[in-house]
Amino acid sequence: MGGTEVADPAWWAEHSAYSDPREHAGLLAGLCTRPQDxxxxxxxxxxxxxxxxxxxxxxxxxxxxxxxxDRILAAGLEASPAPLPGRPHADRIAGCCRDHTLFAVGLLREHAVPARSRIGFARYFEPGFGVDHVVVERWDGQRWVRSDPELGAEFGAAPAAGDPFDPFDVPTGLDSPFPTAAELWSAHRRDGLDLTDYGVADVPQLRGRDFVRHYVFLEVAHRRRDEVLLWDVWGAALDGATAEETDATADELADLLLRADAGEPGAEEALARRYAEDPRLRPAGRVRTLSPLGREGWTDLEARTTTWDGTTRDG
Structure with a gap:
């Protein structure tokens, strides 16, 4: 976990098991790292x-x-040999914001640029609604710069909801186009912020306070370079913890995230220690995967396989 060096941005320049392109490293090494590219x-x-x-x-x-x-890249190359930028729409593979961001994180790390994914809610897709979303942060030598790898400049100039913004340097904070899960949860607990309209658009059962609370745990995992799927479940979510216990843990984690984001000395180290010492926080061994395709299964993170209803597949 890095000891006293965990706040060094260089730690996020190292690949995780998820961002490592393996045999496809050369493909990423040949791409540009400007946010628009x-x-x-x-x-x-x-x-x-x-x-x-x-x-x-x-x-x-x-x-x-x-x-x-590496498996996302393999599937994409199997679908088409065309260059990635500007590839015909029919040649693309299916993914979501987490996958766009993981690609961005992997590309940047392959070029030794510190990068990490952030879990939160975008206010720019649906009027009056915060859509669950993942974006990338890159260290520019002075600060962490947030960008949305799904969006081009034209979207930021005329977003579907909210005021114009730069998708290659997204403003931060609770009132920004993209508040993090920790920011929203802390505001809910501190000031009673209504979280009803935060979640998955058009899926009523995946919204509200408990959904945002779950995303705090996801945010911590991604912060510590465990860039799991948004529909992976593990640890505290499976072990029968009471709502009060889960709320208290989310409070603690959100506070550490906010303090670390603010640059408070020792906060990033405290978050890393908390994550390392509590096995319920870490997606290790195997996780429960609740796919949006309607299937459920167990994923063995070491073997890199998922068992769906009795069938074993690569995950």
Missing amino acids: VQAAATGLIAHYRADAETLDPARLPTIDLRWL
Whole structure:
């Protein structure tokens, strides 16, 4: 976990098991790292399984459950030999914001640029609604710069909801276009912020306070380079903890995240220690995977396989 050096941005320049492109490292090494170039390559490889559904070959929908970047890249190369930026829509594989961001994180890390994924809710897709979302942060030598690898400049100039913003340098904070899960949860607990309209658009059962609370745990995992799927469940979510216990743990984690984001000395180290010392927080061994395709299974993170209803598949 890195001891006293965990706040050093260089720690996020190292690949995780999820972001490592393995045999496809050369492909990423040959791509540019400007945010607009990263966005072009990410959206050339991956189509959002919901927003871009009309462009997808239905046979490719299972790629939504691929969690390791090397397998995402392998599936994309199998689908088409075309260059990633500007690839025809029909040649793309299925994914979501987590996959666009994992691609961006992997590409940047391959170029030794510190990068990490952030879990939160975008206010710019649906009027009056915070859509669950994942974006990338890159260290520019002075600060962490947040960008949305799904969006081009034209979207930021005329978002579907909210005021214009730069998708390659997204403003931060509770009142920003993209508040993090920790920011929203802390505001809910401190000031009673209503979380009813935060979650998965058009899926009523996946919204509200408990959903945002779950995303705090996801945010911590991604912060510590465990870039799991958004529909992976593990640890405290499975071990029968009471709502009060889960709330208290989310309070503690959200506070550490906010303090670390603010640059408070020792906060990043405290978050790393908390994550390392509590096995309920870490997706290790195996996780329960609740796919949006309607299937459920157990994923063995060491073997890199998922068992769906008695069938073993690569995950």
